[in-house]
Amino acid sequence: MLQFAVSKVIQKVEAKYPAKLQIGSAKFLDLNTVMVQDIQFLPIDQPKLLQIDSVEATVSFRSLFLGRLVFKQFNVTNGTIDAIKQGATDNFSFLIKKKPTQAATADTVKKSNYGILLNRLIETVFENVPDGVNFQRLAVSLRNEGLFIGVKVPSLTIEDGVILSKAVIATDSVTNTMNIKGVVDPDDYLLSAKMYGDAPGGIEVPYIERKWGATLKFDTLSVSITGKEFKNGNLTVRGESSGYSLVLNHPKIADEDVFVKDGALKYVITLGDHYYSLDTLSEVRINKAVFYPQITYETRPNRKIGIKIDSPNIPANDLFQSMPPGLFDTFQGMQATGSFKYHMDFFVDMAQVDSLTFNSDLDAQNLSITNFGAQDFRKINQEFVHTVYENGKVLRTFPVGPSYAKYTPYAQISPYLKNSIITAEDPRFFTHKGFHEGAFRHSLITNIKEKSFVRGGSTISMQLVKNVFLTRKKTITRKVEEALIVWLIENLKLSDKQRMYEVYLNIIEWGPGIYGAKEAAQFYFQKLPSQLTLEEGMFLASIVPKPKMYRTYFDPYGNLRSYPRYFFKLIAGNMLKKGLISANDYNGMSTHVNLKGRAADFIIKIKPDTTMIMDTLQLAPIDLLD
Structure with missing residues (x-):
């Protein structure tokens, strides 16, 4: 037999x-x-794949009577898998080739429900533990067109539900x-x-540097499944994951190594027919700070994405100390x-x-900063030294205050300029608390419609913070850091609005190497x-979003093109x-600007591109329709 x-x-x-x-x-x-x-x-005409x-397998008689085969003991000694795909040598691809696509049937439709598929997989795995x-001396290697992964397992044992193993993983x-x-209990999944x-x-996690340009290291990583429930075609899986001393580096996340001493995720994940969710009982902890995320993603009939994040009351010191x-x-x-x-x-x-x-709300109870640490956000209230960055490099440094000859007090800046910028960039600047x-x-x-980042949502407060307190490198978390600084300045009234606007007008870029209202007025007029x-x-307000673009605003005859003329009418109408402004100002307004400064020497005298339609809302970051 x-x-x-x-x-x-x-x-x-x-x-x-x-x-x-x-x-x-x-x-x-x-x-x-x-x-x-x-x-x-032994694949035909190819190197050996498995040895x-x-x-040695001990079979449960009880499982035979139940019509399925379950091993009570399973021992493997001296196993080797050597998968190779290099040029004409290929000893494993035939195992993973997809079957020819067939017309959709009731069975294939069911296969689109990943809840059913994952539930079947989990039950199969746990039922056959x-x-x-007792595995002794196992080795697995993969050579795939220059990619190499080798795993050596001297031993792997499971006894009374306790898992013990050691592995050497080489790439x-x-x-x-x-x-x-680890531990495993099939009865309770x-x-x-x-x-x-x-x-x-x-x-160190391999290959993510090659794939995404990132590095990830950790001391300890724990993962678990603590239970599952399958009902009406939906699978809900519960579990936890935690990491200790995680170090992440990626230029789009941060300028340097990101260190998380202790992080954890408690998850409740549901998978169904074209439906996926991270449920409300999930919890994310970063050091001492705790958040409750909820994410839903539907793919049919329409793609829908929902994200909710809540937190309990987090002591302020715990939050600041938890920031990696x-x-x-x-x-x-x-x-x-x-x-x-x-x-x-x-x-x-x-x-x-x-x-x-979209709505976002940060509340504070009895908040008071006792030590500002690395940055004192009150520094804008007196003269300070400002550094300009471009492409991550220091471009220029100058004082912002009366000692600098090019500094201009708020009262000595034309109301036309101040009101034009406020109207175009941030109509509610003097009434909101940093956010619109x-x-x-x-x-x-x-941005979703264009499938790229074509329009910002920054208020003047946010632009000020970005320029004064942060480098100009665009990272994922810089926007969060920027928003929190703005919230603290605005809600704790660390500076008044007029002073913030005065600093803003004295440091923003207005052209190639041109910073502040005084240099701009001289350079252009x-x-x-x-x-x-x-x-x-x-005109100066119109070029704030893209100051170096001013050179394309004029036709070969020195007249403003259609976009700036439209901008003049729209902004003047709102003003x-x-x-x-008065009715006389509006009726007497011209759509011609005479450049008298050095800026005139840099005008690009090209014919207008009639194929390009410039969207004013793309250039102005704040909604012009106040």
């Missing part, structure tokens, strides 16, 4: 694959234990020695494993009393992007900021409605 079963397995494998399966011997050691020796899997010296496992550039400890190195920072170095350097060393609470709600139906909803949710929502809608006319003020 045993020999018959072995021959049937060989026939089945060889009928399915272009390979030979060889089994040296198979025999019973006792009534329910089988020893199979010298197992080889196992011996497999032996009571005991082209990284070799890790990893210890693994419980699996937990902890991976750690022999030395601090000893585990490398991500939030401006808050390192900050101390405070009081607490924070956060709520964010985002939803978009990709078939109705204009109905996108409506503008940010419109920017999200525009050979005037003082107080002497600027309505037209000149609106008239708000009483910022």
Whole structure:
């Protein structure tokens, strides 16, 4: 019977694959234990793929009576898998080739429900976990067109549900020695494993540098599944994951290594038919700061994305101390009393992007900063030294205050210039607390429609903070850091609005190497900021989003093109409605600007590109329709 079963397995494998399966011997050691020796899997005309010296399996008689095969003990000694794909040599691709696409059937439709598929996989795995496992001297290697991965496992045991193993994992550039400890309980669908190195920072995740230009290291990583529920085609899986001493580096995330001492995720994930969610009972912890995320993603009939984030009351010191170095350097060393609470709600139906909803609310209770740490956000209240960055490099440094000859006090700047910029950039600057949710929502809608970042949502407060306190490198977390600094300045009234606007007008870029209202007035019009006319003020306001683009605003005859003329009419109309200019100013406004300064020498005298339609909302970051 045993020999018959072995021959049937060989026939089945060889009928399915272009390979030979060889089994040296198979025999019973006792009534329910089988020893199979010298197992080889030999692809036709290709190198050997698999070699196992011996497999010893003890079968549960009870499982035989139930009509399925479950091993009580499973021992493997001296196993080698050597997968190779280099040029004409390929000994494994035939195992993973996809079957020809067939017309959709009821069965294939079911396969689109990843909840059903994952539930089937989990149950199969847990139902077939032996009571005991003893793997000795296993080696797996993959050589795939220059890619190399090698894994050596001296031993792997499972006894009374306890998992113990050690593995050496080698790639082209990284070799890790990893210890693994865990527990498994098939009856409760419980699996937990902890991976750690022999030395601090000893585990480095391979290939993410080649794939994404990032590096990731950790001391200890724990993952677990603590339970599952399958109901009405939906699978809900619960579990936890945690990491200790994680170090991440990626130029789009931060300028330097990001260090997280202790992080954890408790997850409740649901998968269904074209539906995926991270449910409300999930929890993210970064050091001492805790957040409750909820994410939903639907793919049919329309793609829909929903994100909610809530937090409990987080003591202010816990929040500041939990901010990972490398991500939030401006808050390192900050101390405070009081607490924070956060709520964010985002939803978009990709078939109705204009109905996108977004709101974000950070509340504080009895907040008071006792130590500003690395950056004192009150420094803008007196003279300070400002550094200009371009492409991550220092371009220029100058004082912002009376000692600098090019500094211009607020009262000595033309109201036309001040009001034009406020109207175009941030109409509610003097009344909001640093944020304009409506503008940010419109920017999200525009960016989603264009499938790229074409429109910002920054208020003047945010632009000021970005210029004064942060480098100009665009990283994922810089926007969060910028928003929190703005919130602190505005809500704790660390500076008044007029002073913030005065600093802003004295540091923003207005052309190639041109910073501040005084340099701009001189460069374009050979005037003082107080002497600027309505037209000149609106021209300077129009180029704030893209100051070096001013050279394309004029035709070969020195006249303004259609976009700036439209901008003049739109901004002047809004200024008239708000009483910022008179009817005589509006009616007497010209759409001609005479450049008298050095700026005239840099005008690009090219014919207009009639194929390009410039969107004013793309250039102005704040919603012009106030």
